[in-house]
Amino acid sequence: MRFKVLLLLILGSILLGCSTNETANVTLKVFHAGSLTEPMKAFKEAFEEKYPNVVVQTEAAGSAATIRKVTELGRKADVIATADYTLIQKMMYPEYANWTIMFAKNQIVLAYNDNSRYADEINSRNWYEILRRPDVRFGFSNPNDDPCGYRSLMVIQLAELHYNDTKIFDDLVAKHSNLDFTEENGSYILTMHPSEKIEVDESKIMIRSMEMELIHLVESGEIDYFFIYKSVAKQHGFRFVELPPQIDLSSPDYAEFYGKVKVVMANGREVSGKPIVYGITIPKDAENRELAEEFVKLVVSEEGQKILRELGQDPVVPAMADNPNIPQSLKELVEI
DSSP states (O other), X not given: XXXXXXXXXXXXXXXXXXXXXXXXXXXXXXXXXXXXXXXXXXXXXXXXXXXXXXXXXXXXXXXXXXXXXXXTTOOOOSEEEXXXXXXXXXXXXXXTOSOOEEEEEOOEEEEEOTTXXXXXXXXXXXXXXXXXXXXXXXXXXXXXXXXXHHHHHHHHHHHHHHHTOTTHHHHHTGGGBSOOEEEETTXXXXXXXXXXXXXXXXXXXXXXXXXXXXXXXXXXXXXXXXXXXXXXXXXXTOEEEEOOTTTSSOOGGGHHHHTTEEEEOTTSOEEEOOXXXXXEEOOXXXXXXXXXHHHHHHHHSHHHHHHHHHXXXXXXXXXXXXXTTSOGGGGGGEEO
């Protein structure tokens, strides 16, 4: 009798274990650019509603830092989404990924709040003069970690050409840091050497790893302005100066002009000025590939496009793939 009871208990435990495993939640890991934090919250909610047994785990960082989690730290991700699609190509191909879908656009603005110095004066014509004032402090993200950082530097250098003022970058950045562009045959190149740490005078400039970390610095009054994507400024209720399209990295019409500036990051990779386009991919070693494909489908679908628009970001319609290696399930939703 005791043996039968013990046997029933063991069988019951086995059956319960099987039942638990069948209904256990699957974790889908999504590593993404900081500027996608709000859209990813919305994508997560929409995806989990469709797939109740899936928990979408999102993790934000600068785009380059996001990719390094996989390529250098050996961490597993099911989906990677960056604020510069070319970083996926340059940092993940061919070992870690072999396709990229371009799904969203953006532009650089100069954000601030009501308490920022000279908030009632600044506009698209005088913003660099306001930043030149000795009592004004501003920030941008680390160009080695985050595309918004190197794009901010590109915008400031392009401003010299657009406003015909050769001292803008020098006055705003070079005088207060070890960052500077050099002119070579009509191109302007900023090189960050691996052995050199970025140094800034924090009485004028503050740098953080990703652009999202600058938000509280403005809210606390530690800085007056920061360079950020328009979508992020809108999502967090900041006022902002909308910069001319000739320098805000938003327009394909000025792609050739944007290309006059280049940044060489500490890892040796060179990025050129170009219109801002976001990219998404599934790493080769993704543990939940089918679910990852479904998540990417959501991002590039009409529902995903609507989410982006509602959060102040323009989608790429239709989404564009850089080569035919994308999964078959995604091919009908994108152009190659």
